[in-house]
Amino acid sequence: MKHIITILTILIIASCSKEQTFSGTASLTLINAVPNSTPSLVTNFSGTDPINYRNALKLEYGKADKGQLNLSYTGEQRLAIYKYPDTNAHNAPLYDLTLHLQVGATYTLFLTGTLTVPDTMFTIDNPPYHPISDSSLGIRFVNLMAGSVPVSVNLAGRAHGSEANNLSYKSMTGFTNYAATAGISKYTFEFRNTATGALISSLDVGDINKASFNARRYRNFTLALIGSPGDPTTHKAMLIETFTSLN
Structure with missing residues (x-):
């Protein structure tokens, strides 16, 4: 049985002061556990800005793709997630989140709930x-x-x-x-x-x-x-x- 994981490595640049800057990475795993979200959910790491659905990261229900990585440059990461194809009114995202990712930490974001009442579980691992x-x-x-x-x-x-x-x-x-x-x-x-x-x-x-x-x-x-x-x-x-x- 094949078990595949989507790992999105988020590059963070965190400023402690105007004079001193530390850089590093945080690891984020995204899991689509929303029933009936077929064929997939898609991610937008630019929040609700327009995206190209064809090239966006797609999260299949109960699966993830280890080969797909996404990079960002801030510890406060905006993340919008849409149903694909998008069936929400006015292209509203299913999830509109702001994640706070610390350098060196490992996280899992479980997308759960239902299409009508979406929910999340966010863990530091x-x-x-x-x-x-x-x-x-x-x-x-x-x-x-x-x-x-x-x-x-x-x-x-x-x-x-x-x-x-x-x-x-x-x-x-x-x-x-x-x-x-x-x-x-x-x-x-x-x-x-x-x-x-x-x-x-x-x-x-x-x-x-x-x-x-x-x-x-x-x-x-x-x-x-x-x-x-x-x-x-x-x-x-x-x-x-x-x-x-x-x-």
């Missing part, structure tokens, strides 16, 4: 370090399903809630380390209704013990539940790589 001597990966869990009941997360075959329990909308756990050794090929995680135990979505986190390349070892990920509670076709467990701070 501090994933754990995995030393060479510790063959492991880190995973945290988040419920991004607007209007959902609380959910639990378990490894397949284990008790409900074995990994996380009673996650309400926009609740996120800390990182848990999992072994990423040659004897383990995958982990299967299941999101369930906490009250009833009904399965909502599941995901295999694989590519752990490939002889040629271990795609998971020493890295960190966010496993997100996305979708609309009333539409099972939108239910999805999404794996997102979480990057280490640039500090």
Whole structure:
């Protein structure tokens, strides 16, 4: 299964005074978790100024493109996000945001909610370090399903809630380390209704013990539940790589 992440690296020039200027970068990951936002959302890092939709960064639902980067030169970053094709009256953006990005920090902006009531979850990410001597990966869990009941997360075959329990909308756990050794090929995680135990979505986190390349070892990920509670076709467990701070 292919898990792709959109990373937008924001170049920031921050002035502490008229005489002294520090420059650096902040890392921003954008995730489209808005159900029925097909074919995509598009970004405008110039706020609501006119953009060329054909060349704009497109965020597909439940996906992102690691190869697309966007650069800016300020710590206060204006970001407008539109539905593509644009169906809002008077070309109004779905989101009109101002992000405050600190040099050296790593952020994730989850676009969630619905097309009629858009919402966001903005996190400063501090994933754990995995030393060479510790063959492991880190995973945290988040419920991004607007209007959902609380959910639990378990490894397949284990008790409900074995990994996380009673996650309400926009609740996120800390990182848990999992072994990423040659004897383990995958982990299967299941999101369930906490009250009833009904399965909502599941995901295999694989590519752990490939002889040629271990795609998971020493890295960190966010496993997100996305979708609309009333539409099972939108239910999805999404794996997102979480990057280490640039500090």
